[in-house]
Amino acid sequence: MKVVVLGASGEIGTELVKRLRGQGIEVSEAHRSTGVDAYAGTGLDAALTGADVVVDCVNVTTTSARKAVDFFGTVARNVSAAATTAGVRRVVCLSIINAADPAVNAKFGYYQGKAEQERVYAETLPGHRLTFVRSAQWYELARQMMSSLRLGPVAAVPHMRCRPLSAADAAAALADAVTAESNDDVEVAGPDVLDLADIGKAIAQRSGSPRWVVGIRFGGAAVRDGGLVPERPNVVATTTFDQWLDAEFAA
Numbered sequence: 018m019k020v021v022v023l024g025a026s027g028e029i030g031t032e033l034v035k036r037l038r039g040q041g042i043e044v045s046e047a048h049r050s051t052g053v054d055a056y057a058g059t060g061l062d063a064a065l066t067g068a069d070v071v072v073d074c075v076n077v078t079t080t081s082a083r084k085a086v087d088f089f090g091t092v093a094r095n096v097s098a099a100a101t102t103a104g105v106r107r108v109v110c111l112s113i114i115n116a117a118d119p120a121v122n123a124k125f126g127y128y129q130g131k132a133e134q135e136r137v138y139a140e141t142l143p144g145h146r147l148t149f150v151r152s153a154q155w156y157e158l159a160r161q162m163m164s165s166l167r168l169g170p171v172a173a174v175p176h177m178r179c180r181p182l183s184a185a186d187a188a189a190a191l192a193d194a195v196t197a198e199s200n201d202d203v204e205v206a207g208p209d210v211l212d213l214a215d216i217g218k219a220i221a222q223r224s225g226s227p228r229w230v231v232g233i234r235f236g237g238a239a240v241r242d243g244g245l246v247p248e249r250p251n252v253v254a255t256t257t258f259d260q261w262l263d264a265e266f267a268a
């Protein structure tokens with residue numbers, strides 16, 4: 018089996034490549050510095066030739082609905098067209114639990130982009146060639162947010178009630194979906210319901226930076242009040258936040 022990982026240098030892409038290679042699977046890493054621009058559409062046809070499965074882990078950092086919808090929709094359209102031309106057996110799209118729900122994403126531009134990504138894939142690929150793996154938020158997301166929403170010693174993290182997990186556990190579920198016989202969609206979440214702002218505060222306390230973390234109201238009430246929490250995830254990851262934190266900051 019040959020798998021192309023789009024976004025292979027990212028937070029989850031790196032973990033996924035490691036995990037698939039650990040299972041003896043042939044993996045091709047694709048992102049812009051390997052000559053593949055999934056948004057511009059360049060290098061995709063060559064990258065997908067001979068692939069059995071393509072995993073879309075590409076990302077853009079934005080809070081703008083316009084930018085997110087344009088980016089994720091365009092990438093999905095380009096990947097879908099290249100996968101069809103190359104005769105790829107299956108595309109696995111990494112998405113986010115409940116992000117496509119208009120009741121959840123009405124005030125969250127990035128999630129509107131994820132909704133467009135799912136819509137374009139579903140419209141352009143037949144169901145038997147498409148799998149959505151929808152993950153809950155990762156512990157690492159709090160760290161990503163603290164680095165982009167930072168002013169000197171102060172960082173902000175939105176209050177998001179979610180059921181988070183480690184990116185490594187999400188990558189494991191993604192790898193299982195890549196190698197599964199069935200192409201059923203999968204929801205993967207963590208062991209506990211937590212507020213992402215508290216995760217940010219705990220990471221900052223352990224690392225000593227930033228000095229202050231403030232929880233902010235951002236992205237609408239549904240995101241704060243449990244709209245992101247899945248009812249019955251298919252996969253429940255076992256690494257707790259405290260275990261992840263201890264491993265991250267182990268001497």
Ligand SMILES: NC(=O)c1ccc[n+]([C@@H]2O[C@H](COP(=O)([O-])OP(=O)(O)OC[C@H]3O[C@@H](n4cnc5c(N)ncnc54)[C@H](OP(=O)(O)O)[C@@H]3O)[C@@H](O)[C@H]2O)c1
Binds near residue numbers: 049114151154155156
């Ligand atoms: N963070 C979470 O909690 C969470 C939860 C569930 C799902 N997800 C989803 O997981 C996916 C990956 O997120 P991440 O945080 O791992 O991403 P990330 O760390 O921001 O990495 C993004 C990856 O996309 C590549 N990329 C960006 N623009 C590209 C382009 N035009 N063409 C080709 N490659 C491009 C980047 O490489 P280059 O810059 O070298 O091109 C990099 O490899 C996203 O779809 C996100 O919505 C995230």
